[in-house]
Every structure is written in structure tokens, then in C-alpha cells.
Amino acid sequence: VFDNPATASVNVARRIAGIIRDKQEKQEKAVIGLATGATPVAVYAELVRMHREENLSFYNVVSFNLDEYYPMQPDAAQSYVTFMKENLFNHIDIPAENIHIPDGTLPLEEIPAFCLNYERRIGEYGGLDMQILGIGRTGHIGFNEPGSAPNSGTRLVTLDDLTRRDAARDFGGKAFVPAKAITMGIGTIFKAREIILMAWNQKKASIIKKAVEGEISSDVPATYLQLSDNVEFILDQDAASLLT
Ligand code: F6R
Numbered sequence: 001v002f003d004n005p006a007t008a009s010v011n012v013a014r015r016i017a018g019i020i021r022d023k024q025e026k027q028e029k030a031v032i033g034l035a036t037g038a039t040p041v042a043v044y045a046e047l048v049r050m051h052r053e054e055n056l057s058f059y060n061v062v063s064f065n066l067d068e069y070y071p072m073q074p075d076a077a078q079s080y081v082t083f084m085k086e087n088l089f090n091h092i093d094i095p096a097e098n099i100h101i102p103d104g105t106l107p108l109e110e111i112p113a114f115c116l117n118y119e120r121r122i123g124e125y126g127g128l129d130m131q132i133l134g135i136g137r138t139g140h141i142g143f144n145e146p147g148s149a150p151n152s153g154t155r156l157v158t159l160d161d162l163t164r165r166d167a168a169r170d171f172g173g174k175a176f177v178p179a180k181a182i183t184m185g186i187g188t189i190f191k192a193r194e195i196i197l198m199a200w201n202q203k204k205a206s207i208i209k210k211a212v213e214g215e216i217s218s219d220v221p222a223t224y225l226q227l228s229d230n231v232e233f234i235l236d237q238d239a240a241s242l243l244t
Contacts, residue, residue, distance in 0.1 A: 005200035009042035033131030058094040067183035072104030102182035115154040131192035139220035143183035152185030
């Protein structure tokens, strides 16, 4: 638990940078799972600062984003492709071919093969060294909404009504938020060698309490993280305020 989101975010950015530099010394790729949304913005800002001021290179980084809305054009303002470019990729030296984000433009019938291939690509790179996560007020991680199975893989899902209401601001109304998304599964996330879930703000306090102290249940998918030894929750005081 950190005093505020800024110091917590710097800590997470340093952890990511540590993996990247460690892998550079070994002449290996660093395979990092990335999240979008408000929570990781300051982490990405710190990574960009380290790139500019501390010679942190991303030449050996391979990234896999958790999710993308469906349908979604990559150049739309609300796409996670646009989010990642604006917050990170446009400002660092990651090779374009190393970036993976679920494709929101596919015809429905091509999605299952795309999802299997997404899993296969992660495996070909040796698996995720680290996955960073936010948490939705439904308890979702990625877009694994209530009802998601612990062994779920990358797939097309239907977004929860609360998730769409929370996204309404970005889209100018809930009616404009896509009904679906392509997300890595709980099983995909679980295979990462390190998982860091971040949450800031009083708004997340009650779901953090459920995720950390509640009964493990598909009603709150983040409770599955209690089953992993490789998980850390990085919180600010407000998000941690209801923990006993
Ligand atoms: C984003 C993602 C979501 C968000 C969650 C929290 O890629 O997978 O699980 O992490 O909805 O969103 P924010 O950070 O905007 O509160």
C-alpha cells in the first residue's frame, strides 16, 4: 500500500524497467502484458520519462495488451490501440512488430482462430514475464466479467452493464459503448510469471476488499487471483481503506 498513486506508479514502472534491463543483459526479449484505462497512465508516463532521461530502451520488449473493444476500429479515439499509442508506444522505441493488441475489426467467424493465435504467440515468446492489471468495479480483470471461468482463454466476451456505464464518459454515452470485447482469459493471465494488479481511489475500495478478502467465486473474477502465488496488489491508501 503506497501513500498515493504517483509513488505506486513509479514503483511499478521501475519493476517493469528492471525486467527489461535484466533481459537486455541476457540478450533476451522481455514479454510484458499491458493494460489500458486510467489506472496505468502514470506508469506509462514514468516509463516514457525513463526512456527519455535514463536511456531505457524498449528494443527487446514484446507487448501483449489484455483487451480491445469489439467492434472497434484501431484509429478510433476510444480504441485501446489509440490509447496505447498516445500513452506509451508513440514515445518509446518498441519495434512496431513486437506490439500485440486484440483486433477489434475482425469478422465474427475469424475471432476464435485469432484468439487461439494470440495465445500461441504469447507461448512462442516464452510466456508473459509480467502482466499488469487494473480492476473494474464488477471485479473484472482484463474484460473477464462475472461468470468467467478460471481456466478461460482469450475470447470474445459480453461487457457487463456496469462496465459499459463506467466507459460511457469516454464514448459520449452508454449507448455508444461497444457491447463486446476481445480479452485475454483468466487462464491466460494466470500463466504470467508475475502479476501486478493496481488500484487507486476510494471508488475501488469495495471491489478491492472483495477481491482480496472475499470468497473465491466467478461472481468476482479478481478473487481467482487469491489462488496464485505470483500476484501482488499495488494500492493507494484509498483503494486499500476497507481492507482489514
Ligand atoms: C483495461 C482492462 C480493464 C481495466 C479496468 C479498470 O485494459 O483490462 O480491466 O483495467 O476496467 O479501468 P480503470 O483503470 O479505467 O479504472
